[in-house]
Structure formats: structure tokens, C-alpha cells
Amino acid sequence: MTNNQAKKLYQTGIELMGYGKSQEAINYFREAVEANPSCMEANLELGYLVGATENYEEALKAFxxxxxxxxxxxGLFGKGICHFFMEEYGKSLDAFMDAQEIGENEDLWYxxxxxxxxxxxxxxxxxNCFDMAISINEKFIEAWNDCGVAYSILENDETALVHFKDALDIDPEFKPAIYNMGATLVDMERYEESLKYLDRTLESxxxxxxxxxxxxxxxYSMEKEEEAVEYFKKALKVDKDQEELWNYLGYIQSSIGQNHEAIESLNQAIKLNNDFEEAYINLGNVYLALGKDDLALDRFKRVLEIYPDNEEILREIEDLKGN
Known part of the structure; x- marks a missing residue:
């Protein structure tokens, strides 16, 4: 094929894109690149289109x-995107920084x-980067939301909340911001308000x-322990490998007298992490509440095997041995 034929293939691909026929356009761009590997425009269009189908290896080759x-x-921005979604973050950062030397847009900053x-x-x-993205496009909802997440990490919950609200002003149904509103309100101990957003998340x-x-x-913080237990159980049905939550569940179950259920939960936490000090302590306390001092002593001794300097448990063991 001649270069002119490659250009015709490329132009046909562009026309097909205009009609929303992306897959057909991909085929024409592939043919154009095969006909003329130096057709930069065809390589770029191919890269972005196959990248949109999550075929990042082919997209990266095209870029x-x-x-x-x-x-x-x-080209550099597309390369950065590919590496980003391939979780090759160092290479992604390098490509974006190279792109920044040439130009910018809100997506690059995001x-x-x-x-x-x-x-x-x-x-x-x-x-700073999210703020730059927003300064270019004030309707960039993902940037508003993720900037809120960054403020949450810094424990600046008030500012985080403002950003999540701004995201919801753009789209009241934006799921990440709805969830983040709920989670942040829990962190701020505004529990009644948080439930409105968490329930919206759980509806969908x-x-x-x-x-x-x-x-x-x-x-749980609203002292509705039995309801809390039910939601923790639902969470563990989704992901049963959460040792911290099994331990937390066991602690709450023991606090409301569900000692046998607590034993099961705490043993599950220990099964996931055989060196889980807090779970052994909680389990020992449950056995104490049931009058099973020998079993409690055994669990406390295990704590000392993990952390020999736990003075509180040392005293507890001495008291049990004294009995």
C-alpha cells in the first residue's frame, strides 16, 4: 500500500468514529498503521481507541x-494513561511529567x-494537582471528589466534606461522593447524618x-449494638478475610452478652492472623466472663508469646494463677 492509501484508511477510521463505530474504526487504524508505520495520527487514534477497550498493551505499543x-x-499523555491502568505507576509518572513539559489539560493534572x-x-x-484540574474545569467531578479524599487523609474532614458536597452539586447521584460523604460524617461523629448517605450507597x-x-x-457509636452486629456480619459475607473486623465483631458481641458468638468471631480473627494480640486478649476476656479461667489463661499466655512485655497481661496471668 502507498502512503496515500494509508491516509485514506485513517480518514475512513475518523469518519467511523464520528458515527460511533469505534470497533470498525480500530480496524481501519490498524490497517493504516500496517500500511504506513510512520502515520503518527493513526497510531495516536489507535492508541486511544484500543486503550478505551482496556487493551493497554496494544495501546502502549501504538503510543x-x-x-x-x-x-x-x-502521545506522552496516552502512554501515561496506559501505564497508570497497568499499575506501572513509576512509568506513568515519568510519561506525565514529560507531557507536562509540552502542555497541560485538566486530565493531566487529575x-x-x-x-x-x-x-x-x-x-x-x-x-495542588486536583486544584489545578478544577481551575481548568470547574465541573471536573472526579477531581472534586478525590481532592476531598486527600483532605480526609490529612484528617481535615470539614474541608473534605465541602469538596464532596461540591461534587454532589455537579451530580447529586455521583456514587463515590455519596459514599465519601457518609464515611466522612462517621469520622466526624455525625452519625445520624451519615446514615442518610450510607443508606443511599447501600441501596444501589x-x-x-x-x-x-x-x-x-x-x-455501634449510636449504642445500637445489635443492629451494628448485623451490618458487620453483612460486611463479612462480602469479604470474610477481614481479621480486624472479625475481632471488632467479637468484641461487640461479647459486650452485649453474645459470648459464644464472640468466641466464634474471635477464633476466626486468629485463624486469619495467628499473632493477633488483641484478638487473643478479647478471647481471653470472653472466657473469663464465662468462668473458663483455664481457657482464658491459655489465651493470655499466647499473648505473652507474641509480646512478652505486655505488663497488663502479665498481671492478669498472675491473678489467674493466684486463684
Missing amino acids: DNALKIQKTFP YLGSLHLIYTDNIEGAI EPDNFKALFYKGNAL
């Missing part, structure tokens, strides 16, 4: 081919912020582990 022809913002959150642990840097996502956990936590 690399485009960048061999010319170093452009779309992904840089995301990388600061999940890769570099630079929370202040993440906030009944198996949302975090929402179930936060609702259970809110109910």
Missing part, C-alpha cells in the same frame, strides 16, 4: 510508535494528583463492604 515519529503531548495519592504518598501535592450497592462497615460503626 510508543507515535512518539518515535514525534514527541507530542497526546492523573498526576491520583499518582500522588496512590504512589508517591504526597498528599499536599495531590491536592448492597454489597459495598466499606459502606456496610461504616454503617455498622455508626450504629
Whole structure:
């Protein structure tokens, strides 16, 4: 094929994109690249389209081919996106930083912020990047929401709440912000308010582990222990490998007299983590409440095997031996 034929294939692909026929367009861009590997435009369009289908390996190859022809913002940005979704965060950051030397847009700032959150642990840097994205596009709902998450990590809950509300002003049905409102309100001990948002999350996502956990936590803090237990159980049906929650559940069960259920929950926590000091302590206390001092002593001794300097447990063991 000639270069002119490659251009015709590329143009046909563009026309098909205009009609929403993405898969057919992909095929034409592939043919255009095969006909003329130096057709930068076809490589770029191919990269973005196959990337949208989560075929990141092929997309990355297309962007690399485009960048061999010319170093452009779309090529570097596309490369950064591929590495981001392939969870190759270092390579993603490098590509985005190279792109930033050429140009910028709200998406670039957003992904840089995301990388600061999940890769570099630079929370202040993440906030700055999200703010830049919002300054370019004030309706960038994901940036509002994720900036709120960053403020939550910094325990600046009031500012986080403002950002989640701003996201919901853009779209009242934006699920991440609805959940984050609920979780943040729990952290702020505004439990009654939190339930409104957590319930909205659970209406559409009944198996949302975090929402179930936060609702259970809110109910427990409202001294509705039995309701809390039910929500923690629902959460554990979603993810049974949460040792901390098994321990928490066991502690609450013991506090309302469900000692036998508590034993099962605490043993499950220990099964997941044989060195779980707190679970052994809680289990020992349950056995004490049941008058099973020998079993309690055995669990407390196990605590000392894990942490020999636990003075409180040392005293507890001495008291039990004295009896």
C-alpha cells in the first residue's frame, strides 16, 4: 500500500468514529498503521481507541510508535494513561511529567494528583494537582471528589466534606461522593447524618463492604449494638478475610452478652492472623466472663508469646494463677 492509501484508511477510521463505530474504526487504524508505520495520527487514534477497550498493551505499543515519529503531548499523555491502568505507576509518572513539559489539560493534572495519592504518598501535592484540574474545569467531578479524599487523609474532614458536597452539586447521584460523604460524617461523629448517605450507597450497592462497615460503626457509636452486629456480619459475607473486623465483631458481641458468638468471631480473627494480640486478649476476656479461667489463661499466655512485655497481661496471668 502507498502512503496515500494509508491516509485514506485513517480518514475512513475518523469518519467511523464520528458515527460511533469505534470497533470498525480500530480496524481501519490498524490497517493504516500496517500500511504506513510512520502515520503518527493513526497510531495516536489507535492508541486511544484500543486503550478505551482496556487493551493497554496494544495501546502502549501504538503510543510508543507515535512518539518515535514525534514527541507530542497526546502521545506522552496516552502512554501515561496506559501505564497508570497497568499499575506501572513509576512509568506513568515519568510519561506525565514529560507531557507536562509540552502542555497541560485538566486530565493531566487529575492523573498526576491520583499518582500522588496512590504512589508517591504526597498528599499536599495531590491536592495542588486536583486544584489545578478544577481551575481548568470547574465541573471536573472526579477531581472534586478525590481532592476531598486527600483532605480526609490529612484528617481535615470539614474541608473534605465541602469538596464532596461540591461534587454532589455537579451530580447529586455521583456514587463515590455519596459514599465519601457518609464515611466522612462517621469520622466526624455525625452519625445520624451519615446514615442518610450510607443508606443511599447501600441501596444501589448492597454489597459495598466499606459502606456496610461504616454503617455498622455508626450504629455501634449510636449504642445500637445489635443492629451494628448485623451490618458487620453483612460486611463479612462480602469479604470474610477481614481479621480486624472479625475481632471488632467479637468484641461487640461479647459486650452485649453474645459470648459464644464472640468466641466464634474471635477464633476466626486468629485463624486469619495467628499473632493477633488483641484478638487473643478479647478471647481471653470472653472466657473469663464465662468462668473458663483455664481457657482464658491459655489465651493470655499466647499473648505473652507474641509480646512478652505486655505488663497488663502479665498481671492478669498472675491473678489467674493466684486463684
